[in-house]
Amino acid sequence: MSTMDEGYGPTWDSDDEYDNFIRKMNPPRIVIDNESSAEATIVKVDSANEYGILLEVIQVMIDLNLVISKAYITSDGGWFMDVFNVTDKEGKKLKDEATLSQIEDYIRKSLGADSRYIPSRRRSVGVAAAADHNIIELTGTDRPGLLSEVSAVLASLGCNVVSAEIWTHNTRAAAVMRVTDKDTGLAVTDAERLERIRERLSYLLRGGDFSRGVTMAVAPGAATTHTERRLHQMMLDDGDYEQQRRQAPEQSQRPNVTVRNWNDKDYSVVTIRCKDRSKLLFDTVCTLTDLQYVVFHANIDAKDNQAYQEFYVRHVNGSPMNTETERLRVIQCLEAAIERRVSEGVKLELCTNDKVGLLSEVTRIFRENSLTVTRAEVTTRGRMAVNTFYVRGSAGEAVDQKTLDSIRQAIGQSLQVKGHPEAAPEAQKKESPTWFLFANLFRPRSLYSFGLFMR
Numbered sequence: 001m002s003t004m005d006e007g008y009g010p011t012w013d014s015d016d017e018y019d020n021f022i023r024k025m026n027p028p029r030i031v032i033d034n035e036s037s038a039e040a041t042i043v044k045v046d047s048a049n050e051y052g053i054l055l056e057v058i059q060v061m062i063d064l065n066l067v068i069s070k071a072y073i074t075s076d077g078g079w080f081m082d083v084f085n086v087t088d089k090e091g092k093k094l095k096d097e098a099t100l101s102q103i104e105d106y107i108r109k110s111l112g113a114d115s116r117y118i119p120s121r122r123r124s125v126g127v128a129a130a131a132d133h134n135i136i137e138l139t140g141t142d143r144p145g146l147l148s149e150v151s152a153v154l155a156s157l158g159c160n161v162v163s164a165e166i167w168t169h170n171t172r173a174a175a176v177m178r179v180t181d182k183d184t185g186l187a188v189t190d191a192e193r194l195e196r197i198r199e200r201l202s203y204l205l206r207g208g209d210f211s212r213g214v215t216m217a218v219a220p221g222a223a224t225t226h227t228e229r230r231l232h233q234m235m236l237d238d239g240d241y242e243q244q245r246r247q248a249p250e251q252s253q254r255p256n257v258t259v260r261n262w263n264d265k266d267y268s269v270v271t272i273r274c275k276d277r278s279k280l281l282f283d284t285v286c287t288l289t290d291l292q293y294v295v296f297h298a299n300i301d302a303k304d305n306q307a308y309q310e311f312y313v314r315h316v317n318g319s320p321m322n323t324e325t326e327r328l329r330v331i332q333c334l335e336a337a338i339e340r341r342v343s344e345g346v347k348l349e350l351c352t353n354d355k356v357g358l359l360s361e362v363t364r365i366f367r368e369n370s371l372t373v374t375r376a377e378v379t380t381r382g383r384m385a386v387n388t389f390y391v392r393g394s395a396g397e398a399v400d401q402k403t404l405d406s407i408r409q410a411i412g413q414s415l416q417v418k419g420h421p422e423a424a425p426e427a428q429k430k431e432s433p434t435w436f437l438f439a440n441l442f443r444p445r446s447l448y449s450f451g452l453f454m455r
Contacts (some may be wrong), residue, residue: 006267021339030104034093040085041094043103047111054298055282055289057082059226062108062282064099065089071281071300074229089278130446133162133178134187137230139238140205143374144394148363150175153200155360157193158182162379163167164359167231169340172240176227177378182356187296228279231284232337241329241336256339259327261320267312268294269318270330274338276307284309287337291330292316344374345392345417346399351413354385362387369403370394439444 028047036042048134054073061068061084070085088094094100138150147166154161154177164177181188188194225233255274262269272284281300288295288311297312313319321327350362358377366373371391378387392399408415 002344013431016418017119028108030107031105032100034095034100038083039093040087041100043084043086043106044106045080045082045084045111048078049075049078049088051294052289053080053111054082054295055229055285056110057084057107058282058285059229060110060363061086061103062279064102064106066103067091067278068281069302070298071298073106073298073300075294075296076345092177103369123210127338132186133180134159136177136179136195136201137176138175138201138205138232139234140173142168142171143179143368146173146205147175147373147376148360149204151360151363153204154179155357156195157200159197160185160356161189161359161378162380164374164376165227167340168374169235169336170240172231172235172238174231174234174238176230182196194225208265228282229286230288232283232340233290235336235340236287236290238331240340241332244362253337257331257334257338259321259330262312265312266318266320267314268293268327269391270309270311270334272338273336274307276302276305277341279341280307280338281309283337283341284311284334288313288330289334291333293330305326305365341375343390345390348389348391348407349416349418350385350414351416352412352414354380354383356384359387360390362411365407366391369407369410371403371407388417412455 022439028045030046031043031044033044043061047053054075056067065088066086067089068084068086069091074081081454094103136154140146151161158181159179160182162178162180164175166173168173168174179188180186188197197405253275255272258271260269260271263265270288274280280302285295293313293315295311295313299308299310301308321330354359363373366389370393372394373389373391376388378385380386393403408417
């Protein structure tokens with residue numbers, strides 16, 4: 001608590017108490033403008049400035065499924081002033097009054113004096129108990145069938161996976177999973193049983209890569225960290241940005257990240273040009289924040305499926321990037337952050353009645369059909385399991401239609417295939433003049449086939 005020193009005003013027992021006082025004296029001001037732009041809803045945020053506040057605002061927006069098409073950010077001195085142009089997932093202005101009210105309410109709560117936001121990074125990885133579930137964090141070397149093996153171990157230990165998010169990148173894998181006891185539906189609290197879970201998963205994930213073994217420890221603060229931010233932190237700590245790419249993407253598709261110093265102002269200017277996608281700004285700002293850089297100004301633009309981001313940053317110690325090694329590390333970390341969420345493979349969506357061991361059963365079918373999961377999101381909504389998987393062949397090859405038919409037969413019609421990559425090139429071939437001539441020469445001569453061909 002604060003005390004009064006005679007002649008000097010209040011003193012504070014902790015930095016957190018002082019920060020809360022500043023927040024109360026300078027509450028955030030949020031303005032929602034739906035009139036100035038015909039294409040987007042404009043969200044203006046003014047607040048007392050502190051490290052990590054930009055990430056907090058962006059995090060609120062992505063959690064509300066908003067798309068940030070433009071942003072102008074400035075935070076010199078003690079004040080933070082940002083303008084965001086946002087739309088819904090379909091690229092339309094926000095018209096729903098409930099959503100507009102949520103934006104203002106959530107940002108205000110997130111930045112207000114009662115916010116529990118903690119910008120510092122947690123470095124522990126392991127198993128932690130929340131009120132009604134356990135949180136398990138895993139990192140290790142990626143390999144075909146890994147998710148199937150992990151989920152089978154959890155099922156054998158009497159754990160039910162209620163939600164999970166799994167990322168893979170550059171031969172590394174990271175997962176944040178929420179599990180319950182299969183009998184009680186609550187968190188596992190027995191210390192010996194938790195230790196058995198930890199030991200079995202550590203042994204499984206360690207595999208043959210002893211140089212990068214898994215560390216698992218009780219992590220009481222696990223529930224307070226945003227899942228996707230935590231995955232970025234875990235993969236950053238695991239050094240996925242240093243790994244040799246399993247399959248180098250085409251140069252035209254690689255993100256273009258540059259860093260230069262503006263010596264007159266003591267800023268490092270980070271510029272990113274890449275293909276636009278959902279949550280891109282969150283991923284880049286998350287990485288800069290976790291590398292302990294403060295964004296003082298930024299200009300964000302996304303148009304015609306291309307993204308441009310320019311950040312003026314300094315390290316938390318007040319200095320720009322002074323060495324080539326530091327600049328190269330920032331470039332590599334940002335490239336990795338952009339690529340982690342790029343989905344490789346066929347997208348499969350499963351919506352079915354939830355049951356204990358469902359994830360183990362589904363991923364076993366994938367493994368038996370020589371498929372590996374490159375990214376997954378597992379959720380439970382009431383009694384329904386809503387899961388999304390991105391899969392490819394165990395050697396990195398594309399998935400053929402025969403394999404897709406086989407897994408659909410095994411899992412059921414509740415499994416939907418979205419955006420099969422083999423379909424697009426075939427469609428493009430049929431539209432080309434060369435394919436037209438080739439197909440016309442070798443197509444059976446019937447009125448039926450000719451009618452199909454003309455369509």
